Structures are given as structure tokens and as C-alpha cells.
Amino acid sequence: MSLLLEAQDLHKSFGGLRAVDGISLQLKQGEVLGFLGPNGAGKTTTMKMLTGFLAPTSGSASICGEQVTTGNVDARKNIGYLPEGAPLYGEMTTRDFLLFVAQTHGLKGKDAAERVEEASVAVHLEGVMGQKIETLSKGFKRRVGLAAAIMHAPDVLILDEPTDGLDPNQKHDVRRLIKAMAKDRAIIISTHILEEVEALCTRAIIINKGRIVADDVPSKLKEKSRYAGAVSMLVEAEEVAIIQAGLKTISGIQDIETASEGQGVRVTAIPKRGVAIADAVAGIADKEGWHISQFAIDAGRLDDVFRQLTAGGRA
Amino acid sequence: MIRTIFKREFSSYFATPLAYVFLVIFLVLQGMFTFYLGGFFEREQADLASFFAYHPWLYLFLVPAVAMRLWAEERKSGTIELLLTLPVPVGAIVAGKFLAAIAFVGLALFLTFPIWITVNWLGNPDNGVILTGYLGSLLMAAAYLAIGSAMSAMTKNQVIAFILTVTTCFLFVVSGLPMVLDFFSSWLPETLLLAIANLSFLTHFDGLQKGVVSLADIIYFGSVTVFWLWVTRIIVDSKREAG
Numbered sequence: 001m002s003l004l005l006e007a008q009d010l011h012k013s014f015g016g017l018r019a020v021d022g023i024s025l026q027l028k029q030g031e032v033l034g035f036l037g038p039n040g041a042g043k044t045t046t047m048k049m050l051t052g053f054l055a056p057t058s059g060s061a062s063i064c065g066e067q068v069t070t071g072n073v074d075a076r077k078n079i080g081y082l083p084e085g086a087p088l089y090g091e092m093t094t095r096d097f098l099l100f101v102a103q104t105h106g107l108k109g110k111d112a113a114e115r116v117e118e119a120s121v122a123v124h125l126e127g128v129m130g131q132k133i134e135t136l137s138k139g140f141k142r143r144v145g146l147a148a149a150i151m152h153a154p155d156v157l158i159l160d161e162p163t164d165g166l167d168p169n170q171k172h173d174v175r176r177l178i179k180a181m182a183k184d185r186a187i188i189i190s191t192h193i194l195e196e197v198e199a200l201c202t203r204a205i206i207i208n209k210g211r212i213v214a215d216d217v218p219s220k221l222k223e224k225s226r227y228a229g230a231v232s233m234l235v236e237a238e239e240v241a242i243i244q245a246g247l248k249t250i251s252g253i254q255d256i257e258t259a260s261e262g263q264g265v266r267v268t269a270i271p272k273r274g275v276a277i278a279d280a281v282a283g284i285a286d287k288e289g290w291h292i293s294q295f296a297i298d299a300g301r302l303d304d305v306f307r308q309l310t311a312g313g314r315a
Numbered sequence: 316m317i318r319t320i321f322k323r324e325f326s327s328y329f330a331t332p333l334a335y336v337f338l339v340i341f342l343v344l345q346g347m348f349t350f351y352l353g354g355f356f357e358r359e360q361a362d363l364a365s366f367f368a369y370h371p372w373l374y375l376f377l378v379p380a381v382a383m384r385l386w387a388e389e390r391k392s393g394t395i396e397l398l399l400t401l402p403v404p405v406g407a408i409v410a411g412k413f414l415a416a417i418a419f420v421g422l423a424l425f426l427t428f429p430i431w432i433t434v435n436w437l438g439n440p441d442n443g444v445i446l447t448g449y450l451g452s453l454l455m456a457a458a459y460l461a462i463g464s465a466m467s468a469m470t471k472n473q474v475i476a477f478i479l480t481v482t483t484c485f486l487f488v489v490s491g492l493p494m495v496l497d498f499f500s501s502w503l504p505e506t507l508l509l510a511i512a513n514l515s516f517l518t519h520f521d522g523l524q525k526g527v528v529s530l531a532d533i534i535y536f537g538s539v540t541v542f543w544l545w546v547t548r549i550i551v552d553s554k555r556e557a558g
Contacts (some may be wrong), residue, residue, distance in 0.1 A: 014556060051400045054555055070552065076402040083400070087393030091330035092323075103319040104401040148397075 002029050004186040005050065005156050010059035012045050012210075019045040021210035022059075027156070027186040032178065034201035034218070035190035038310050042210040043190040044084050047160050050188070051081045063156050077105065080154035082162055086145030090134030094125055094144055097133060098151065105152040119147040123177060139170040146174065150181065157187040163196060175200050194302040198222075204302075208310040222300030224308070226254075231281045232268040234294035240265050246284050252277040264293065316403050320411025321418070324385075328419050341377055341423045348373060349430065361438025366430055367448045367524035371488050371516050374459050379480035381419060382463020383473045385412050386551065391471045399555070409548050413457075413464055420456045424449065444526030451523025454536035455516055459484050461543035468550040471557075484516075487539075491515025 005027040012020040020042040027033055035043045048054040050061050052068045052075055061068040066075040089097055098120060102112040120129060123143040128136055133144060142162065149157060162178065163171040171193075178187060178200060191197065197204050198218050206214040206221075214221055222228060235243055240258060244267070247256055252275035257268040271277040278297050285292055328334040345366070349355050353365025389395040398408060434440050459480075466479040489495050490511050499508055512518055519532040 048396070053396055053400050070399075070555065071405070073402045073404055076400060079400070081397075081400045083393065083396040085393060087397050089323075089327070089394055090392070091327055096323075096326075100319065100323045101401065104316065104403050106402075 003027070004029055005061070005063050005188075007046075007050060007061040008059055010046060010049055010061060011057045012042075012049060012054065013057045018210050020049070020056075023207070023210070023212055024059075025205065025212070025215070027188065029155075029186055030183060031203055032182045032187045032189065032201045034197035034204040035188060035207065036192075036194070036197060036204055036306060037190075037207035041207045041310070043207055044160055045210075046207070047081075047158050047188065047190060051079055051158055052076055053083075077152070078155045080149035080152065080157045082145045082149045082157075082159040084160040085164075086142050088133045088141060088144055088148075091132065093130055093132055094120070094136070095129040097144065098147055101148045101151050107152070115151055116147075119151045122150065123147045124173065138165045139167065142166060142170075142174070146177070155185050157181065157185060159187065159189045161190055161192070163191065163193065171196075194306060198302060206306060206309050213309045214305070218302065219299070221305050222302055225300035225302070225304040226270055226273075226308075227268075227298045227304055228300030229274075229276060229278070230268055230270045230298040231278050232266060232294075232296050232298055233281075233285070233290075233292045234261060234264050234266050236291050237263070237265050239290055240267065242288070243267055243285075243290055246288055246290070247281065250277060250280045250284065252280060268298075316407040317411045317414065320403065320408050321415045324412050324415030325418055328381075328415070334419070337377070337380065338423055338426060341373075342426060344373055344377070345427055346430075361434055361440040363430065363434055363440070363445050363448055364524065366427070367452060367520075370452050370524075371455065371520055374456055375481060375484055375488060378420060378456055378459040379463050379466075379477050379484065381416050382460050382480060383467050383476040385416060385464050386468040386547075387470055387473045387476045390468075390554070390557075391473075399551075405548055405551060409464070409544055409551065413460060413544055413547075416460045416464070417453070417457050420460065421453055424453060424456070441526065447526045447528055448524045450528075451520055451532070451536075454523070454533065454540075455520050458487070458516065458536050458539040458543070461540040461547070462487070465543045465547040465550055468547050468554060487514060488516050491517040 003026055007023060007025050010020055010023045011018070023042070023046055035046070037043050045054065049056045050063070050068065052070055052072060055070050063075050064078045066072065066078065068075045092100070095116065098116040099112055102115050107115055120126060123146050125140070125143055125147055128140055133141060136144065142165065146159070146162065149159065159178070163174050166174060175196065178189065181187065189200070201218055204214070204216065204218050204221055205212055214224070237260070244256055244258070247253055247267070247269050252271050253269045254272045255270040257270065259266045269277060269281055282295070348369035349366045353368060355365045358365060386395070389398060399405065431445060435442070462483050463476070463480040466483065467476040469479065470476050496508060496512055499511060519535045522529050522532050
């Protein structure tokens with residue numbers, strides 16, 4: 001798989017504020033990279049540097065071997081970019097806007113019209129092609145932005161919060177689209193929705209205060225969670241005390257959490273790091289005859305890892 | 316590339332009522348200045364001197380209104396990020412936007428043709444002089460617009476862009492007026508005084524509206540325009556961080 005995007009030690013300061021403080025990454029064809037991080041962590045600034053909108057204070061980035069600068073038009077030909085909030089020319093119709101974008105990519109006449117058609121079909125814009133963009137709903141606007149980003153079939157797609165503000169159905173559509181496009185390009189998406197990373201990304205990077213604090217496949221990241229390997233059971237309220245006592249006899253368990261859920265109570269046994277406790281819990285439950293309506297082993301929780309890695313400074 | 320930007324920009328003027336409001340106001344004011352202030356009929360001369368004489372003052376308020384949205388609107392709505400990440404050189408965007416604005420002002424100027432018909436119907440004017448006047452007027456408008464483009468790039472607020480443009484253009488206009496020159500004449504050497512007078516739009520437009528095509532005047536308006544477009548480009552690049 002070929003290397004499509006490379007960033008080396010990117011720094012960006014605004015006045016005295018270090019927004020991005022040494023970010024390096026490489027992205028290969030077929031990868032979908034999720035950018036995670038709290039607001040103000042530097043995700044958007046990093047994306048702005050990768051697309052050549054902002055010049056880095058130091059460091060460099062290249063896309064398809066072409067150095068990204070604010071002046072290098074050739075690098076931008078290989079990038080499809082959806083800026084944060086998907087800014088669009090509201091007074092234009094969808095078709096005129098997409099034609100404009102196609103023309104800036106050097107497409108002319110029939111070619112441009114065909115590409116616009118393809119891109120708009122891909123994101124289901126057929127019904128609103130003649131409508132002014134400012135009259136469209138949020139979901140449609142976002143899709144117009146996406147159509148503009150994928151117009152020229154770029155090798156690298158950089159999407160800043162592509163599903164922000166969409167309803168669950170629209171989110172699903174956009175995710176399916178991103179997945180379909182992932183095969184022969186490299187994609188970076190930033191998001192606040194952790195389930196999106198699990199559903200979509202082959203790799204996730206967590207950024208905090210301008211630095212990368214984690215870079216791994218989502219499943220591996222989840223294993224860093226204290227909930228990885230935890231056993232969660234839905235039990236009857238009367239039995240909670242007995243069960244808690246029973247669980248305490250298992251040496252691998254570090255902590256027990258309870259939370260009421262409907263008529264019953266959810267008991268979660270959190271293991272010591274790296275210890276498997278499921279067999280022991282199942283064994284004791286069977287022996288003591290606990291009434292368990294649900295029994296699940298937690299794969300770990302991304303939100304937990306996220307908080308662990310990014311909340312440090314604030315606590 | 317310049318053509319693509321030009322087309323989008325020019326048609327965006329007509330996407331809102333702004334274009335039509337502007338054209339109507341431009342033509343009405345044009346008529347008022349020419350006939351009432353300029354005394355078109357009272358002069359009983361078959362020329363358009365009373366028409367052109369007020370252009371520098373008319374442009375002072377109307378041209379900044381055309382230029383103010385060029386960049387400020389893009390920065391306010393965030394589309395600047397979209398625009399500057401498309402594979403189009405910044406220079407082409409600056410040029411395309413400027414050309415769209417000058418084409419729009421050119422259209423407004425073209426729509427004043429009834430006055431040309433009127434003067435030809437009433438008498439036998441020197442149409443060469445009139446053509447030169449139109450050319451000079453358009454060149455002057457270009458200089459106003461280039462200043463307006465730079466001011467618009469400096470701010471997200473169109474009203475501020477408008478005020479900055481009017482102020483800067485005003486300085487360029489009045490630097491040729493006797494009252495300003497008198498102020499300097501007592502203590503500035505002759506050459507500097509001449510330089511200030513030469514900076515004025517009025518000084519250079521005067522010859523053109525009278526039918527005198529002087530290369531110096533054309534070069535003057537051309538270089539003022541190019542200079543301010545170059546400034547625009549620098550400002551656009553330096554304001555990226557401010558969004």
C-alpha cells in the first residue's frame with residue numbers, strides 16, 4: 001500500500017498559544033484515520049495545515065509526494081476537503097456550486113457536468129440540484145460539501161466533522177459513503193462521536209493540547225480502558241448484596257460498580273489490568289445459582305480511554 | 316481559472332437584489348448630478364462634461380459598496396477556507412474577483428447610454444471626447460475597486476470595509492484639491508507638493524474627461540490598481556489565521 005499523506009513534526013502557534021505542538025503522522029492507501037480530541041486540542045488546525053490553508057509555524061506535510069504549502073496548487077489537486085461546518089455559497093444553486101468546484105479542478109463542459117452528476121448521485125442530492133443552497137436543510141448542506149470534496153476523486157480526503165449535526169439516518173448514509181470510498185484512498189475524519197470511530201476507522205489518533213497521545217487501531221485503544229475485559233451482569237435487586245460479596249472473593253477483580261437499570265441492577269466487575277475474570281465470574285454465578293438475565297464481557301470503552309488520556313490536565 | 320472565479324463572482328452580484336438596487340441608485344444619482352448640479356441644459360453645450368465631472372464623487376460612495384463584499388463576506392461565512400483550498404492560485408482569485416467587480420461597474424456605466432443618445436440628439440458632440448471620458452471613468456473606477464478589494468480583505472465586517480474604502484479613496488481624491496494643496500504649499504517644497512497633487516484621482520481624471528488621452532494618466536490609474544491588488548493578495552495571505 002502506498003503512502004499518501006505524511007506530516008512531519010507540525011507546529012502551529014497563534015500568538016503565544018501553541019495550537020499544534022509537534023504532530024507527525026503517515027497515512028497509507030485504504031486507511032480511514034479518526035481524529036479524536038477535546039475541543040481546542042488542535043484537530044481542526046492540523047487539518048487546515050494538511051490542506052494547505054494554513055502554513056505551519058514549523059514542520060512540513062506532503063500529499064502524494066507533493067509538498068503542501070499555501071501556494072502549491074498541485075498538492076491541493078489531490079485533496080478533497082470538507083472544512084468544519086461545511087461553508088458553502090448560499091446564494092448559488094447546488095448544481096451551479098458543484099459546477100464551479102468542478103471547473104476549479106480543471107474540468108470543462110460535458111466532463112464537468114458528468115462529474116457533478118456522479119458526485120451528486122453518490123450523496124443523494126438528485127432532488128435539490130436546482131435549489132439554492134441557503135434553503136437546504138443542514139443534512140443536505142453537509143452532503144453538498146461532501147459532494148464538492150469528492151468531486152475530483154482525490155487520493156486524500158480530509159473531512160472535518162462530516163456527520164456533525166446530522167440525524168442518525170443521515171449519519172449512517174455518510175458513514176456508508178466514506179466506507180465505500182475508503183478502498184483506494186486515504187481518509188482523515190475528525191469527530192466527537194466515538195461510536196463513529198469504531199464503526200468507520202481503521203485507525204484512531206487521540207490529540208490533546210496539540211500533541212498525539214494515542215495512535216492505534218480502535219480495538220487496541222479500547223483495551224487501554226479500565227473496562228476492557230470487565231464483566232457486566234443484569235441481576236435482580238434483592239440479590240445484589242450476595243453477588244457483590246461473591247465477586248469480592250475473586251482475586252482478579254479490582255472494583256465493582258452497580259447501577260439500577262429498570263427492575264434490576266447492573267453489576268459491573270472491573271478486572272485488574274490484563275487479568276481475565278469472565279470464567280471465574282461465570283463459575284461462581286453458576287455455583288451459587290444467581291439469577292442473571294444478561295451477561296456480557298466488555299471489550300473496553302473508547303470514551304473511557306478518551307477521558308483517561310485527555311482529561312488529565314483539567315482534573 | 317480566472318474565468319471560473321470571475322463567472323461565479325459576477326453572477327453572485329445578481330443572486331440578490333443588491334445588483335438591481337445598486338444599478339437603479341447609480342443611474343438616478345448619475346442623472347441628478349448631471350442635470351441639477353451639473354446644469355446639463357443650462358450650459359447649452361453639446362458635451363458630457365457635466366456628466367463626467369461628478370464621477371469621482373459619485374464613485375467615492377458607490378464603488379466601495381460594490382467592493383466591500385469581495386472578501387469580507389467570504390471571511391465572515393467561512394467560504395474563504397473552501398476557496399483557498401481549491402486548486403486555484405491566490406493571484407487568480409484576486410484577479411477574478413476584481414474583474415467581476417469592474418465588469419459590474421462597467422455594466423452600470425454602460426447603462427448610462429441614454430445620456431449619450433440625448434446629447435447626440437440635441438447637438439453634435441465630439442464622440443471621441445465622450446469615449447475617452449468613459450474610458451477614463453472606468454480606469455478610475457478600477458483604482459477605487461482595487462482599494463476597496465484590499466480594504467475588504469482586511470476585515471470580516473462589510474460596513475468596516477466600506478468605511479475604510481471611502482476614507483482611503485477620499486484621500487486619493489482630495490489630494491488634488493486647492494484647499495488641501497494650499498495647506499501644504501506654505502511649508503512643503505514644490506516637488507513634494509507636485510507629488511501630492513499627482514497622487515490625486517482628480518488630477519489624472521481631469522485630462523481624460525476632457526478627451527486628452529495621456530499615457531501618464533493611464534499608467535497612473537493602471538499602477539494604482541495593480542498596486543492595491545498586490546496589497547490585496549498580501550492581506551489575503553496574512554489573514555488566513557484569522558479565518
